[in-house]
Amino acid sequence: MEREYQEAKAINFSFSYYEKGLQIVPTSATITIYDNGGGATLAATAMTVSAAGTLTYTLALASVVKKKNYRVDIAYIYNTVTYNQSYLYDVVSVPLRCQVSDDDLFIYVNELRNNVKELSQRTTALGNTSTLTASGLTTDKRDYKGGYLDIFIETSDTASVIHKARITAYDTATGTMTFTPAYTAAIASGTTITIRPSFQNIIDTAFNSHVIKDIRNKVGIAGGYIDSTITNNMTIYKALEMYCFAQVESENDKWDVRQKNFRQNYVDELTKLSEPYDRDENGNISDSEDDMRPSFMNIGLTR
Secondary structure: OOEEEEOOOOEEEEEOOEEOOEEOOOOEEEEEEEOOOOOEEEEEEEOEEOOOOOEEEEEOHHHOOOEEEEEEEEEEEEOOEEEEEEEEEEEEOOOOOOOOOHHHHHOOOHHHHHHHHHHOOEEEEEEOOOEEEEHHHOOOOOOOOOOEEEEEEEOOOOOEEEEEEEEEEEEOOOOEEEEEOOOOOOOOOOEEEEEEOOOHHHHHHHHHHHHHHHHHHHHOOOOOOOOHHHHHHHHHHHHHHHHHHHHOOOOOOHHHHHHHHHHHHHHHHHHHOOOOOOOOOOOOOOHHHHHOOOOOOOOOOOO
16 A cells, blocks of 8 residues: 655654564664665665664655655665565655544444453553553453553542543553553552453454545545545445454354445445546646546455
């Protein structure tokens, strides 16, 4: 999937690589960037390698010029062997952003909300302002990263508050989680918490692997002035199609019917996405652009 970044804003590149399901820690890495004519706009430059193995590099905004089909070449060394990966990206006026949350999916399939409730747990917590350990989760190997955390803080004998946060990291071996935003004080032992797994991963996959690709196939470039209502609906329908497809046990059961309906809804929304669209990205939608009706359409199915 070709990435998109906004012009005149620094780009924070971040890459992670895995072996047998575990993130590796390269000893070093470099990044090289080429424009669509093959000229190097950034010569091979060292990247930062975190303790977890994530490779990062910030490209200064002066080097972020609107253009299609930049190429990023990553060369990293792991166990004395050099590996190479390449990615494409565009710099556009208005990159598409995913604005869909779990609640948007619940409106269409209430079973998802019920599933979240069934997975919620209350347990003892021990930690500080931004991390805690849930002692009852060490036998549960589910990864709660990306999920939601409600921390019930007793402020007095008769009063309490609920601190709502998002889990940004989770250790399945210890039950230790990092969350944001941090609380104003250390989380005391004995605090009650409720964890709600999130559907954000499937939402992100629907948006990044399907919606952007299909918009690009239809109008030539994804970044532009596109009605966000349509792109949000496309993301919702594709995420629900993917979820329902995974639940199908037999042809024409309720999940099969649902995934087919959501797939058709997705196609219908994509069909609406003709114009207005700022194809030349000059900030205005001209009459000629409003009249354009691209006919080519490539639908990404979940199969």
